[in-house]
Amino acid sequence: MNKLDIAIIGVPMDLGQARRGVDMGPSAIRYAGVVERLEAIGHEVTDEGDIQVRVTKSSDMTQTNLKNLNEVRIGNTKLADKVHEVVTNGKFPLVLGGDHSIAIGTLAGISDRYKNLGVIWYDAHADLNTDETSPSGNIHGMPLAVSLGLGHDELVNIRGFAPKVKPENIVIIGARSIDPGERELIKERGIKVYTMHEIDRLGMTAVVEDAISYLKSREVDGVHLSLDLDGLDPLYTPGVGTPVPGGITYRESHLAMEMLEESGLITSAEFVEVNPILDERNKTADVAVALMGSLFGERLL
Numbered sequence: 030m031n032k033l034d035i036a037i038i039g040v041p042m043d044l045g046q047a048r049r050g051v052d053m054g055p056s057a058i059r060y061a062g063v064v065e066r067l068e069a070i071g072h073e074v075t076d077e078g079d080i081q082v083r084v085t086k087s088s089d090m091t092q093t094n095l096k097n098l099n100e101v102r103i104g105n106t107k108l109a110d111k112v113h114e115v116v117t118n119g120k121f122p123l124v125l126g127g128d129h130s131i132a133i134g135t136l137a138g139i140s141d142r143y144k145n146l147g148v149i150w151y152d153a154h155a156d157l158n159t160d161e162t163s164p165s166g167n168i169h170g171m172p173l174a175v176s177l178g179l180g181h182d183e184l185v186n187i188r189g190f191a192p193k194v195k196p197e198n199i200v201i202i203g204a205r206s207i208d209p210g211e212r213e214l215i216k217e218r219g220i221k222v223y224t225m226h227e228i229d230r231l232g233m234t235a236v237v238e239d240a241i242s243y244l245k246s247r248e249v250d251g252v253h254l255s256l257d258l259d260g261l262d263p264l265y266t267p268g269v270g271t272p273v274p275g276g277i278t279y280r281e282s283h284l285a286m287e288m289l290e291e292s293g294l295i296t297s298a299e300f301v302e303v304n305p306i307l308d309e310r311n312k313t314a315d316v317a318v319a320l321m322g323s324l325f326g327e328r329l330l
């Protein structure tokens with residue numbers, strides 16, 4: 030295990046989707062013992078606290094079909110600057126959500142350090158909608174598209190450059206709910222997707238091995254793991270706003286985290302969509318922290 034300097038950044042953002050409460054995700058994950066857990070492995074951990082996010086919904090949806098565009102943009106701009114600072118200081122950013130719209134800021138903050146960044150998107154969804162294709166207007170369904178440079182200018186251009194990632198450097202794992210516009214984009218850009226079909230058919234071992242060798246063949250200089258807790262089956266992580274049945278198991282997820290840790294490729298991570306209001310006794314935050322344990326090198330023997 031490689032000893033890391035981990036910087037935890039909380040993002041109490043819930044304006045990227047419709048169900049309130051996911052702003053309490055960072056507190057729930059801290060309560061589940063994230064700092065102690067990572068320290069016990071032997072890492073240096075600093076909790077950088079939370080990014081200030083405006084809590085009031087904007088009523089103004091007149092110009093675009095994006096909900097709370099301004100608040101989401103401002104929160105992500107602050108997050109991007111913070112992540113950039115942490116990366117520049119040689120620390121490993123571990124971002125706690127908050128809804129998945131915060132991946133916009135995380136990726137904006139990382140990607141000028143890693144010019145050929147790889148991204149693993151562990152999620153039931155592809156999050157590849159744009160303002161034109163979104164069925165909901167919820168920005169948490171758009172962060173991957175935004176990072177590809179597609180969507181509203183104000184989101185795409187955070188930190189003044191675009192795109193943040195290349196389509197051929199992205200791997201999606203666990204997809205089982207894909208909208209028509211997203212399907213088109215996946216085909217058009219040749220984005221690598223392991224749906225639940227591939228996970229069932231090949232097994233998680235083969236899927237993660239394949240994902241790792243694919244990213245290595247792309248010669249990535251870093252890999253960001255963006256883990257949406259709804260990637261797991263809602264049996265294991267009920268505290269999410271957009272659950273989709275038929276998901277990845279708890280065991281498969283631990284295996285995936287262990288294999289990613291062994292690969293030595295991961296240079297940043299975020300765990301998102303933990304909503305304590307929808308959860309059962311903090312189960313989803315507990316799973317998030319357990320998976321972080323595996324991702325950061327915790328082993329039984």
Ligand SMILES: NC(=[NH2+])NCCC[C@H](N)C(=O)O
Binds near residue numbers: 166206271
């Ligand atoms: N990060 C998430 N949970 N995203 C869910 C997105 C759901 C749907 N595809 C939408 O765009 O509205």
Ligand SMILES: [Mn+2]
Binds near residue numbers: 154
């Ligand atoms: Mn999702």
Ligand SMILES: [Mn+2]
Binds near residue numbers: 156
């Ligand atoms: Mn997501």
